[in-house]
Amino acid sequence: MRISCPFCGERDRREFYYRGAAVDLERPLPGAGADVWDAFVYLRENPAGETRELWYHEGGCGAWIVVTRNTVTHEILRTEHASEARS
Amino acid sequence: MRFSGLRVLKEGLTGNKGWTPHWRDPQPKVEYDIVIIGGGGHGLSTAYYLAKEHGLTNVAVLEKGYIGGGNVGRNTTIVRANYFLQGNSEFYSHSLKLWEGLEEDLNYNVMHSQRGIINLFHSDGQRDAAARRGNMMISQGDDAILLGRDELKEMVPYLNFDDLRFPLYGGLYHPRGGTARHDAVAWGFARGADQRGVDLVQNCEVTGIDVENGVVRGVQTSRGPIRAKKVAMVAAGRSGQVAAMAGMRLPIESHVLQAFVTEGLKPCIDHVVTFGMGHFYISQSDKGGLVFGGDLDFYASYAARGNLPTVETVMEAGMALMPMIGKAKVLRSWGGIMDMSPDGSPIIDRTDIEGLYLNCGWNYGGFKAVPGSGNVFAHLLATDRYHENATGFRLDRFRTGRGIIDEEGKGSQHNLH
Ligand SMILES: Cc1cc2nc3c(=O)[nH]c(=O)nc-3n(C[C@H](O)[C@H](O)[C@H](O)COP(=O)(O)OP(=O)(O)OC[C@H]3O[C@@H](n4cnc5c(N)ncnc54)[C@H](O)[C@@H]3O)c2cc1C
Numbered sequence: 001m002r003i004s005c006p007f008c009g010e011r012d013r014r015e016f017y018y019r020g021a022a023v024d025l026e027r028p029l030p031g032a033g034a035d036v037w038d039a040f041v042y043l044r045e046n047p048a049g050e051t052r053e054l055w056y057h058e059g060g061c062g063a064w065i066v067v068t069r070n071t072v073t074h075e076i077l078r079t080e081h082a083s084e085a086r087s
Numbered sequence: 088m089r090f091s092g093l094r095v096l097k098e099g100l101t102g103n104k105g106w107t108p109h110w111r112d113p114q115p116k117v118e119y120d121i122v123i124i125g126g127g128g129h130g131l132s133t134a135y136y137l138a139k140e141h142g143l144t145n146v147a148v149l150e151k152g153y154i155g156g157g158n159v160g161r162n163t164t165i166v167r168a169n170y171f172l173q174g175n176s177e178f179y180s181h182s183l184k185l186w187e188g189l190e191e192d193l194n195y196n197v198m199h200s201q202r203g204i205i206n207l208f209h210s211d212g213q214r215d216a217a218a219r220r221g222n223m224m225i226s227q228g229d230d231a232i233l234l235g236r237d238e239l240k241e242m243v244p245y246l247n248f249d250d251l252r253f254p255l256y257g258g259l260y261h262p263r264g265g266t267a268r269h270d271a272v273a274w275g276f277a278r279g280a281d282q283r284g285v286d287l288v289q290n291c292e293v294t295g296i297d298v299e300n301g302v303v304r305g306v307q308t309s310r311g312p313i314r315a316k317k318v319a320m321v322a323a324g325r326s327g328q329v330a331a332m333a334g335m336r337l338p339i340e341s342h343v344l345q346a347f348v349t350e351g352l353k354p355c356i357d358h359v360v361t362f363g364m365g366h367f368y369i370s371q372s373d374k375g376g377l378v379f380g381g382d383l384d385f386y387a388s389y390a391a392r393g394n395l396p397t398v399e400t401v402m403e404a405g406m407a408l409m410p411m412i413g414k415a416k417v418l419r420s421w422g423g424i425m426d427m428s429p430d431g432s433p434i435i436d437r438t439d440i441e442g443l444y445l446n447c448g449w450n451y452g453g454f455k456a457v458p459g460s461g462n463v464f465a466h467l468l469a470t471d472r473y474h475e476n477a478t479g480f481r482l483d484r485f486r487t488g489r490g491i492i493d494e495e496g497k498g499s500q501h502n503l504h
């Protein structure tokens with residue numbers, strides 16, 4: 001698996017740390033309530049197919065990257081810098 | 088058909104013509120008391136114990152593929168009861184006791200081999216932790232022996248005692264731990280359930296769960312609708328998709344775990360050896376193949392195959408620990424879809440939908456749990472009460488923060504276990 005970093009180009013998967021589903025882009029407010037926080041921290045859509053994830057280019061430029069990836073084929077469909085994905 | 092030594096002899100002398108299929112291939116009925124989604128180890132053992140211990144036989148197991156095609160036939164077959172935390176330890180202890188009577192109970196040779204497991208440690212701190220774990224195992228009623236370096240050397244002289252990056256201080260030895268033949272476990276439970284009247288319906292994918300006013304009514308399948316008073320979701324790596332059919336989102340992520348087997352060799356590794364610092368573990372199958380594996384690939388996956396970096400890491404750890412395996416040729420490698428839970432422990436519970444039950448979150452350790460999980464889940468399905476050895480596996484422990492079972496002490500978050 002090779003991941004294309006928006007800054008560094010295509011790199012080996014080993015340069016990246018995997019954070020998981022890209023839920024961190026929409027972190028709830030502190031007072032949002034237990035159910036919202038439960039959903040944010042624990043509950044996952046866990047799709048078989050296309051998913052959006054956060055990867056960290058640990059062994060490269062240090063950027064957080066949103067990777068759109070297919071969990072069945074491992075195909076990487078899109079990568080974007082996390083700050084752009086959020087806005 | 089019962090198996091016995093005499094029977095094997097007779098069949099051997101008469102051309103093996105008397106063996107019959109292990110289970111029927113029934114058409115699904117229009118209605119059952121209980122429908123179990125998933126014909127893996129846990130679904131099959133649940134059906135078996137429902138019939139055997141609770142007299143419930145109007146039960147169907149619906150399997151989208153074939154019996155034994157999921158993780159139950161893809162694991163590295165390690166069976167043990169060396170858990171530390173309450174919640175886990177009494178459950179795995181219960182499961183190991185069931186293993187010890189399983190072959191007679193099922194009249195089926197599952198090749199359960201209590202060859203002992205050795206968990207290596209590499210520092211004073213790790214030795215203390217191993218001693219503490221061993222004491223917990225003993226106080227649970229199971230067995231544990233703390234091995235020093237010399238004892239370890241006597242038992243497993245082939246390890247790299249001289250220049251390992253993590254020097255060998257000793258090991259925690261669990262003599263009653265071991266391995267079993269994974270396929271035979273699935274087949275044995277399938278046969279036992281079928282013999283008691285349970286319908287095992289293969290090539291039957293559940294595509295919908297019918298819920299009316301908060302009560303489950305049945306399922307939609309690739310072979311038509313089936314009504315049910317109770318529905319049990321036991322789909323391991325596919326739990327997320329199955330629960331979504333009932334409008335639920337689970338605290339589960341599915342990841343890939345790989346494993347490897349070499350060509351058959353003469354007996355050389357007598358125990359199961361685990362090398363936690365290298366995320367490597369190994370045993371030798373009865374056919375002679377060295378069966379080994381490591382950690383997750385660490386990204387969500389439904390591919391049932393992994394990537395090469397993990398292969399390399401596992402091989403390197405194996406070579407570091409036991410250089411003697413370097414000449415063995417790897418025959419096959421594969422992956423399975425693991426239902427990873429945030430605290431690394433399973434979920435066996437009711438849901439908010441009446442009549443709908445959940446069994447999942449087995450991470451990479453659900454094979455040893457096959458008898459125990461089916462036994463306690465059947466108890467819950469039949470009586471609506473938690474089994475005394477499975478009171479901790481609550482679904483709401485994440486939301487409430489009460490009763491998290493973080494066995495590895497890594498925190499209760501995704502992607503840590
Ligand atoms: C490489 C590897 C090594 C492992 N090593 C060990 C080990 O050494 N010790 C240990 O204790 N555990 C180990 N495990 C973990 C263990 O194999 C699993 O935790 C356990 O098998 C999961 O439960 P199961 O047997 O019921 O799963 P499965 O066999 O996967 O059963 C689930 C079934 O549900 C079916 N299903 C899914 N969706 C549907 C649907 N919609 N309709 C109908 N059916 C459906 C699937 O087809 C599947 O057959 C390992 C796993 C892997 C992959």
Ligand SMILES: [Zn+2]
Binds near residue numbers: 006007008060061
């Ligand atoms: Zn980069």
